[in-house]
Amino acid sequence: MPAVHHLSPEPGTVHGQFDRSLPPVLEIDPGDTVIFRTLDGSWGENGERLFGLPGFAPRPKPWIGHALCGPVRVRGAHPGNVLEVEINTVRPGSWGWTAAGPREQRLRRGLNAGREVLIGWRLDTAAGLARDAHGLGLTLPLRPFMGVLGNAPAAPGPHETRHPRRVGGNLDCRELVPGSRLRLPVEVDGALFSVGDGHAVQGDGELASTALECPMDEVSLTFRLLPGPAPARPQASTPAGEIFLGLGQGLDEAVQDAADQAVDFLARRLGIGTPEAIVVAGLAVQLRVTQVANGTVGAHALITPDVLVHLG
Incomplete structure (x- = not known):
């Protein structure tokens, strides 16, 4: 019978890079489901700054990239296979944030805000709404998904989490909602899958250079192996x-x-x-x-x- 595993962010299960040399923190069989909890994109710093919440400790210094939970090793996965990741549930935490700023400072390609802007949000998952925490009167419908879902590349690491790759990573595709099945090429034995960068809502393009970044209380993913040949890039069947x-x-x-x-x-x-x-x-x-x-x-x-x- 397929098993259900749980993986939460704690020292030893969270990392900030893709690297084939990272030891897996969990080993599963094809067909198993893993229920993750994940940190926000600031490793908890903006939760402290905006809402006085305790941050994640110890934090990597300097931060390397997104806070990823994993890697998860899938038994029987070999280069040339396809790892299918079925997205069952994505449930945000109670808060989040969005930032924008001068393009030359952010080293991103989003719109140039001219100055640093940081907006906090209260997330009401029962109502399916995000409301700003600054009295601006902003309300948005929630449409949660994970920004980073990826396997370890074959090339020796570490590799930045910021870039999407053939094996996945920081895809930031808003269509990867529950009910989707993402297909990722496998380049290393075990696949070594990691997930993070929760988004409560994002428009196509991610024009501000961030989404509504948030921790996730529950990310349920089911893993299957498909025979090759693997696609040239990530592909998905979505709603x-x-x-x-x-x-x-x-x-x-x-x-x-x-x-x-x-x-x-x-x-x-x-x-x-x-x-x-x-x-x-x-x-x-x-x-x-x-x-x-x-x-x-x-x-x-x-x-x-x-x-x-x-x-x-």
Whole structure:
């Protein structure tokens, strides 16, 4: 019978980089479910600053990147396999924050706020709403998802958590909500999967360079192994439809990457040539900006369920 495991952030289970040499903190079988709790993107510092909450200790000095829970080793996972991560539940904590600032200070590609801005939010998960904690009168509907879901790369590390990669990482795709199945290439034995960077809500593009960053009280993920060949990039089946995530140093490159994957999918599914699949893609594929905030830019191609039904 598949097992259910629990993993919470504490010294020894939280790290700030992807690295194939990190020892796994949990080993599971395919089919098992892991229920995580995760820290926010500031390792608890903004919870202390805005709400007087205790932060995570000991904190890495200097911080290396996002606070990731893991790595989780999946028995039987080998390079060339595909790790399917089914997202069952994503439940935020009671608070969060959003920041923006001068572009030259933030080293990001988001909009230039001209000055540092930090807004705290109270999260009402029962009502499904976020309300600002500063009397600004701001209210937003919650749509929680995890920003970072990824396997360890084969290349020796450490690797920054800020960049999305072929094996996943800081994807920041708002469509990866509960009900989604994310497919990630495996490059090292065991996959060595980690998760973090909880977002209570984010728009496509992550234009301010942060989402509504928050700790997560419950992130339930079920892990399965699929035979190869592995996709060139992360792909997902989501409530919004089939998603093909493209990555690049600029938006043109990321869009081309996502579009190429969608065309390949259509050609295989319909049994037609690439030129004909391009014609279908022009009618059936929606291109969206995933994020422009992470150094490596992301775009995704979306094929919605109604289109997939008619395509057969």
